[in-house]
Every structure is written in C-alpha cells, then in structure tokens.
Amino acid sequence: DIQMTQSPSSLSASVRDRVTITCRASQSISIYLNWYQQKPGKAPKLLIYAASSLQSGVPSRFSGSGSGTDFTLTISSLQPEDFATYYCQQSYSPPHTFGGGTKVEIK
Amino acid sequence: QLQLQESGPGLVKPSETLSLTCTVSGGSIRTSSYYWAWIRQPPGEGLKWIATIYYSGNTYYNPSLKSRVTISVDTSKNQFSLKLSSVTAADTAVYYCARRVVVGVNDAFDIWGQGTMVTVSS
Numbered sequence: 001d002i003q004m005t006q007s008p009s010s011l012s013a014s015v016r017d018r019v020t021i022t023c024r025a026s027q028s029i030s031i032y033l034n035w036y037q038q039k040p041g042k043a044p045k046l047l048i049y050a051a052s053s054l055q056s057g058v059p060s061r062f063s064g065s066g067s068g069t070d071f072t073l074t075i076s077s078l079q080p081e082d083f084a085t086y087y088c089q090q091s092y093s094p095p096h097t098f099g100g101g102t103k104v105e106i107k
Numbered sequence: 108q109l110q111l112q113e114s115g116p117g118l119v120k121p122s123e124t125l126s127l128t129c130t131v132s133g134g135s136i137r138t139s140s141y142y143w144a145w146i147r148q149p150p151g152e153g154l155k156w157i158a159t160i161y162y163s164g165n166t167y168y169n170p171s172l173k174s175r176v177t178i179s180v181d182t183s184k185n186q187f188s189l190k191l192s193s194v195t196a197a198d199t200a201v202y203y204c205a206r207r208v209v210v211g212v213n214d215a216f217d218i219w220g221q222g223t224m225v226t227v228s229s
Contacts, residue, residue, distance in 0.1 A: 094167055
C-alpha cells in the first residue's frame with residue numbers, strides 16, 4: 001500500500017493567517033492527489049483534485065501544489081469556517097489511502 | 108443535485124454481518140466515469156477506503172478487508188450495498204458511501220453521503 005503522511009497533525013492559527021499543510025507519499029503518485037475538508041460530525045468535502053485543481057464551488061483561498069511524492073495544501077487567508085480537519089488521499093493505485101489528517105484549530 | 112443516503116442497522120452483534128445500503132437520488136447510478144464506494148471512519152480516527160463498484164458490476168476491494176467484504180449494485184433501485192462479515196469491535200465506525208469520479212487525472216470522491224454510525228456490540 002502507498003502510505004500517506006501528513007504534517008503537522010495539528011496546528012493553531014488565527015483568522016487571516018496563511019496556512020500550509022504538507023502531504024508526503026511513500027512512492028511517486030504523479031499528481032493523483034486529492035484534498036478533503038472535514039468538519040465535526042460531517043462528511044468529508046472535496047477541495048482539491050489532481051493535486052492543484054480546485055473543485056467547483058470551493059473558495060479560491062484554497063490551493064494545492066506538488067507532484068511525485070510531496071504535496072501542499074495552502075489556505076491563503078484563514079477564515080472562521082475553515083477550522084476543520086484536512087485529509088490528503090492518493091488515487092494513483094488501490095487501495096486508495098488517506099493521510100492521517102491535519103486538524104486546524106483556532107489560536 | 109446528486110445525493111447519497113446510507114441506511115442500515117446502527118447496532119450489529121460481534122461475529123454477525125454488517126449490511127448497509129446507499130441510495131442514489133438526483134441522478135443515475137448507471138453513468139460512465141462514475142464509480143460507487145464505501146469508506147469508513149472509526150471514532151476519532153482517519154478515513155479508510157473499503158470497496159468500490161461500477162454499475163456494470165466490476166468490483167474493487169481493499170486487500171485488508173477483502174476476505175470479509177462484498178459490494179453489490181442494484182441499478183433498478185439506484186442503490187449499492189455493502190456487506191461486512193464476522194464483525195468485531197474494530198469495525199465500529201461511521202460508514203460513508205461516496206461517488207468516485209474518474210476522468211483523466213481527476214480521480215476523487217466528489218460526493219459523499221452524510222454517513223451512518225455502526226456500533227459492533229453485544
């Protein structure tokens with residue numbers, strides 16, 4: 001299985017901060033990398049697919065980059081509704097594994 | 108718009124079989140480029156993909172669960188289902204059904220059900 005490692009596992013930030021989350025794959029996955037946002041008690045929501053493509057309806061303050069093994073999710077100006085847990089997921093080869101998650105909390 | 112809704116028992120006894128159904132509304136399950144999946148999340152933990160099915164019946168399983176899992180589709184009812192046999196407490200989780208879109212490099216779970224909590228306990 002391809003292992004997905006996210007860092008940090010949690011972070012504290014303030015509104016309007018720039019936030020960066022990293023995801024590393026245990027082998028090259030090209031750009032087959034997706035990012036999801038999950039709020040407590042809710043289903044995950046797709047934010048970014050194919051490493052850098054913004055899902056329809058997602059605010060432009062979210063962006064993704066990377067290829068191969070190293071990827072980042074950036075929130076350019078953190079908003080109150082962005083406090084949540086973020087997961088990366090590889091779709092390069094099955095089983096389609098997820099990272100362990102990064103919890104973004106209010107400072 | 109397309110919606111997915113999970114249904115099934117919230118409590119299952121150890122060693123029994125967990126059975127869940129996902130009903131797809133607002134669109135057809137018989138659509139090319141879309142696959143239908145089950146994903147679970149134990150309390151306080153991360154996400155784990157369980158299985159995927161195409162409307163034609165092609166199936167794909169997580170090897171770690173394959174011996175206990177069956178995924179099936181009923182196109183006449185616009186539903187797909189999950190069966191997980193010989194459950195233990197480790198199978199306690201929120202179970203999500205989701206649509207997987209596959210178009211070129213776009214390969215992601217783009218629509219999710221709200222999830223259903225299943226507890227394994229006697």
